[in-house]
Amino acid sequence: MSAAIIDGKAFAATIRARVADHVARLRDEQGTAPGLAVVLVGEDPASQVYVRSKGKMTKECGMQSFEHRLPADTTQVDLMALIARLNADAQVHGILVQLPLPAHLDSDLVINAIDPAKDVDGFHVSNVGLLGTGQKAMVPCTPLGCLMMLRDHHGSLSGMDAVVLGRSNIVGKPMAQLLLGDSCTVTIAHSRTRDLAEVTRRADILVAAVGRPEMVTGDYVKPGATVIDVGINRVERDGASRLVGDCDFASCAEVAGAITPVPGGVGPMTIACLLANTVTAFCRAHDLKEPDGLTA
Numbered sequence: 643m644s645a646a647i648i649d650g651k652a653f654a655a656t657i658r659a660r661v662a663d664h665v666a667r668l669r670d671e672q673g674t675a676p677g678l679a680v681v682l683v684g685e686d687p688a689s690q691v692y693v694r695s696k697g698k699m700t701k702e703c704g705m706q707s708f709e710h711r712l713p714a715d716t717t718q719v720d721l722m723a724l725i726a727r728l729n730a731d732a733q734v735h736g737i738l739v740q741l742p743l744p745a746h747l748d749s750d751l752v753i754n755a756i757d758p759a760k761d762v763d764g765f766h767v768s769n770v771g772l773l774g775t776g777q778k779a780m781v782p783c784t785p786l787g788c789l790m791m792l793r794d795h796h797g798s799l800s801g802m803d804a805v806v807l808g809r810s811n812i813v814g815k816p817m818a819q820l821l822l823g824d825s826c827t828v829t830i831a832h833s834r835t836r837d838l839a840e841v842t843r844r845a846d847i848l849v850a851a852v853g854r855p856e857m858v859t860g861d862y863v864k865p866g867a868t869v870i871d872v873g874i875n876r877v878e879r880d881g882a883s884r885l886v887g888d889c890d891f892a893s894c895a896e897v898a899g900a901i902t903p904v905p906g907g908v909g910p911m912t913i914a915c916l917l918a919n920t921v922t923a924f925c926r927a928h929d930l931k932e933p934d935g936l937t938a
């Protein structure tokens with residue numbers, strides 16, 4: 643193995659420490675702390691783990707955590723009513739609705755009902771539009787975390803060839819916007835891309851967000867490239883349940899210059915950025931100076 647390991651877990655801990663510092667100051671100066679509401683519909687076990695860990699880290703940073711667990715058969719009307727209540731609640735500065743929602747619910751309607759100023763996931767159409775036009779937006783947590791690691795590792799990304807593998811609204815597209823914003827030459831590849839490995843081998847920066855366990859092998863990687871593995875896939879291996887990325891870590895690490903591990907890479911950065919976005923939302927709501935280094 644030759645690649646340097648980009649330690650997202652350690653980096654995320656430094657971001658959470660900065661968030662906690664900022665929250666402590668806000669408590670002193672404003673007499674109140676930022677609050678994050680997380681809405682979970684249904685009983686998907688993976689989502690429950692994730693929601694629990696978000697709640698724990700929110701409190702560890704000194705913020706208020708509000709969890710709303712709704713049954714899987716919750717109606718659209720009831721969910722919209724909850725969003726309206728959270729929009730109107732002055733203690734709530736950030737709202738996250740865990741995706742995917744059960745199939746009978748329309749997630750676009752739900753997301754676009756969130757007050758854009760409280761949309762800490764950055765999925766509301768206004769935030770998508772603001773990001774796409776280079777205006778001040780709430781930036782999606784996973785791509786923001788990836789960008790922070792890339793800037794930390796490289797300094798400037800200007801002029802680099804970046805390939806984003808995956809075109810979802812929650813990872814691929816906003817990731818491409820952020821890389822473009824940092825003056826990369828950006829290619830978005832997906833399931834219809836021809837000669838995929840040839841395309842990805844052009845990348846100085848390869849971001850894999852495909853949701854296919856270990857699909858990206860060393861032959862997709864240009865020697866010395868930086869590989870950001872967004873994938874979180876639970877697989878059964880040797881009778882045990884394990885978490886693997888969208889990259890085959892061993893073969894990619896032979897070729898890459900730097901790579902993020904799974905677990906311990908993008909995942910912890912996503913949660914840290916969610917907390918950072920909640921502080922940012924609080925500061926914007928109260929017309930206060932935003933914390934340095936916690937936004938794009």
Ligand SMILES: NC(=O)C1=CN([C@@H]2O[C@H](COP(=O)(O)OP(=O)(O)OC[C@H]3O[C@@H](n4cnc5c(N)ncnc54)[C@H](OP(=O)(O)O)[C@@H]3O)[C@@H](O)[C@H]2O)C=CC1
Pocket residue numbers: 784807808809810811812813814831832833834838851852853854872873874875888908909912
């Ligand atoms: N670490 C974190 O915090 C987070 C991790 N994730 C993880 O990231 C991964 C991606 O998530 P998400 O973006 O939501 O996934 P989606 O399923 O929404 O999107 C996957 C994308 O990958 C493309 N794709 C699928 N198969 C192939 C293939 N064989 N070749 C080329 N492209 C392919 C799809 O193309 P097409 O559009 O043509 O169908 C699609 O654009 C998942 O593993 C998910 O668990 C997600 C969110 C946060």
Ligand SMILES: Nc1nc(=O)c2c([nH]1)NC[C@@H]1CN(c3ccc(C(=O)N[C@@H](CCC(=O)O)C(=O)O)cc3)C=[N+]21
Pocket residue numbers: 691692738739740741742763783784874885904905906907908909910912913
């Ligand atoms: N509205 C919404 N916003 C999201 O940001 C969102 C979502 N819905 N739905 C699900 C995906 C997935 N996601 C993860 C975040 C952190 C870890 C994480 O911290 N993972 C740890 C390991 C955790 C473990 O061991 O299970 C790691 O990679 O080291 C994983 C997955 C956010 N998502």
